[in-house]
Amino acid sequence: MSDMAAAGTRRPTDVPVHPFDEAIELEPTELAGRLRGRTRPDWANMVGPFGGMTAAVLLRAVEVQPERIGEPLALTVNFAAPVADGPFDIAVKAVRTNRTNQHWLVELWQDGAVKTNATAVFGLRRDTWSDTERAVPPVPAPADVAESGLPDMIVWARNYEMRYVEGGVPGPGAQPEPSSVTTLWARDRRGRALDFPSLTAMSDIFYPRVFLRQGAMSPAGTISLTTYFHADAQALHAAGGDFVLARAEANRFSRGYFDQSAELWSAAGELLVTTHQLVYFKA
Amino acid sequence: MSDMAAAGTRRPTDVPVHPFDEAIELEPTELAGRLRGRTRPDWANMVGPFGGMTAAVLLRAVEVQPERIGEPLALTVNFAAPVADGPFDIAVKAVRTNRTNQHWLVELWQDGAVKTNATAVFGLRRDTWSDTERAVPPVPAPADVAESGLPDMIVWARNYEMRYVEGGVPGPGAQPEPSSVTTLWARDRRGRALDFPSLTAMSDIFYPRVFLRQGAMSPAGTISLTTYFHADAQALHAAGGDFVLARAEANRFSRGYFDQSAELWSAAGELLVTTHQLVYFKA
Structure with a gap:
């Protein structure tokens, strides 16, 4: 220390x-x-x-x-x-x-x-009429998805247990994919309970969408990241250290930049966060 | 003046x-x-x-x-x-x-x-691999959609010609709708050609999604608005003063706040902007 x-x-x-x-x-x-x-x-x-x-x-x-x-x-x-x-x-x-x-x-x-x-x-926050209009992605339970992750050189990713339902990071010999969607279960590897800072960090848990579309890693980095918090402290307390379902996709890749829209759900199916970012890329 | x-x-x-x-x-x-x-x-x-x-x-x-x-x-x-x-x-x-x-x-x-x-x-911007992954909403041509708009007390809206394909503002006696989606064709009423400021303004052309879900107007206002520009100046020049296809929807309404994600397309089908906002509401 x-x-x-x-x-x-x-x-x-x-x-x-x-x-x-x-x-x-x-x-x-x-x-x-x-x-x-x-x-x-x-x-x-x-x-x-x-x-x-x-x-x-x-x-x-x-x-x-x-x-x-x-x-x-x-x-x-x-x-x-x-x-x-x-x-x-x-x-x-x-x-x-x-x-x-x-x-x-x-x-x-x-x-x-x-x-x-x-x-x-x-x-x-105060009580109002409430509704979640976005549908939770239909996915298998975390126990039914193999654990994988990001390449070992991405040190921060080792802090998370990641189980990719679809759209895992392209490995050697990967081909371009027609969809930029990645869906994964993720949780803190040591069981730390969710709070607002950790939820903020998880809003950026996705590798750059261009990797998936190109079938290869390439220089890319987030320029601007916006997160909207739907969950209150009570909802985070309920989510605890359990898995979060995270889904991201891009809308348009154009002339060096793309956007990504993503969502994080609690294991119980509550929409915790919607989050968006603009990313530069060189592919 | x-x-x-x-x-x-x-x-x-x-x-x-x-x-x-x-x-x-x-x-x-x-x-x-x-x-x-x-x-x-x-x-x-x-x-x-x-x-x-x-x-x-x-x-x-x-x-x-x-x-x-x-x-x-x-x-x-x-x-x-x-x-x-x-x-x-x-x-x-x-x-x-x-x-x-x-x-x-x-x-x-x-x-x-x-x-x-x-x-x-x-x-x-520089030339890179490009792709628009988001699909353009299937809609009738502007000429096949009736002109309507926002209530006359919303003065700024008179600057736009609006043709609502779906999700027009609820009138007297309207019922709650199950979907918050609004899709409309919009253009400057006087034919002013698009530029970045006008595209920015149009990113906020949607009335609050909670009106549609509740079937009534109520106090609501944008707290934070983020816009990602996919179009470059050349694309805006090509779009000119023609109609823009605008679509918005909410993801979650919860305890006094909701988010909205939206997109603006040129009449030729180019994704110009994706834009997101957090809105407070009292309903």
């Missing part, structure tokens, strides 16, 4: 910390609305940290603000530049506080530059 | 200005990255201006920056507080400039407070 992590710690030193909790750990600084964190090797991507983890850290930075109202409703994270391995600062500002919701601006800084920024809307 | 609009004008005074161009007109101020505009009565919503027009103005504020690179790729607009009728200031900042893309932060200010903020990604 680094000295920086130790400085921010309020947990007993003899209890092993879950790697996710370690990665979202933020310590206060002398400046109000300014927190310090650091990337963790467990969450490394090909270059820099897993984007989903960066998104989770930015959401977490809002969650811990004393004046924060309610729960996350919407989050947009813009990946402006690669986050370097090591420490970072997060600047958090309440842009507007209304009676039932609050708008936030969050920036991840390294070396005097913004590497990632985000806008977040938090709000109070 | 107000004196403020006249001050920013570089057009011949004897040519009538299209109401859309009038509404996105921004004049420089003495401060770099600070522009001034004003709401226009033609674009009024029930309270304040049409959110799509506010989004268009924020995008326009980036477009006119001298250091702007490329075309819009992604835009997220957060409606933090009602925009009052009258003048507003827009603060535009390039957060990060990369070789092929650029990240922007844009804020609409009134009375010393941020009323709306946005993040935008602009970028250069």
Whole structure:
């Protein structure tokens, strides 16, 4: 454990910390609305940290603000530049506080530059007419799907148990597929219960859709990621550490960019999140 | 015409200005990255201006920056507080400039407070493998669909010719519908050719999905709106002032909020935009 992590710690030193909790750990600084964190090797991507983890850290930075109202409703994270391995600062500002919701601006800084920024809307929920119009994808139970995953060089993916129902990552000799749909069961490998940061990270659990369509990996990266939270804290509590059903597909690939729309469902069939992203690609 | 609009004008005074161009007109101020505009009565919503027009103005504020690179790729607009009728200031900042893309932060200010903020990604496009995976909805031609629209009190909607294929706004005595899908042909009533700001505005052309599901109008408003631009300037030029096919649906309504995913197609069948929003509702 680094000295920086130790400085921010309020947990007993003899209890092993879950790697996710370690990665979202933020310590206060002398400046109000300014927190310090650091990337963790467990969450490394090909270059820099897993984007989903960066998104989770930015959401977490809002969650811990004393004046924060309610729960996350919407989050947009813009990946402006690669986050370097090591420490970072997060600047958090309440842009507007209304009676039932609050708008936030969050920036991840390294070396005097913004590497990632985000806008977040938090709000109070109240009982209204409710309906889930989207249909849950018909899939076999997790126990009936073989475990696989992403290539071992994608370090962060080792934190998840992944069971691909369709659209697994193309291996050697794979052919282009006509559909970009990937559907998988996924859960934290160590059984950590869902919360808003971990749900945020899982919103980016999908490898780039262009790999599937091309039958091969190629340079690609998320530019902007938006997540809408349908689940409240009670729903997340009910979902616990169980599998989440995750499904993603692209709408259009054109001149270097494609979009992806995705959804995360609890094992009990509750739509937890809908999430969208724009991705650059070179294929 | 107000004196403020006249001050920013570089057009011949004897040519009538299209109401859309009038509404996105921004004049420089003495401060770099600070522009001034004003709401226009033609674009009024029930309270304040049409959110799509506010989004268009924020995008326009980036477009006119001298250091702007490329075309819009992604835009997220957060409606933090009602925009009052009258003048507003827009603060535009390039957060990060990369070789092929650029990240922007844009804020609409009134009375010393941020009323709306946005993040935008602009970028250069280059030829790559391309494919539109989303299928164009099967619909009759615009000429075979009756013109209707939104209730007359929705002033901004009068700027568009709307032909609803399905899911028109519920009238008196309407019943709840099992589907939130609305599909319509829409075009600028005066034949103004599409550009990025007008495409941005049209991304918010849909009335709240909860109206359709409930069979009645009720308080509702967009909180956050994200638009992904698939079309480049050449595609918009080709689309001209022709009809756009617009389709929207909700995924989940829950405890005061719902999401909407939508798409805009050119009359020739090109996917121009995919766009998503989170909406609060009281029904």
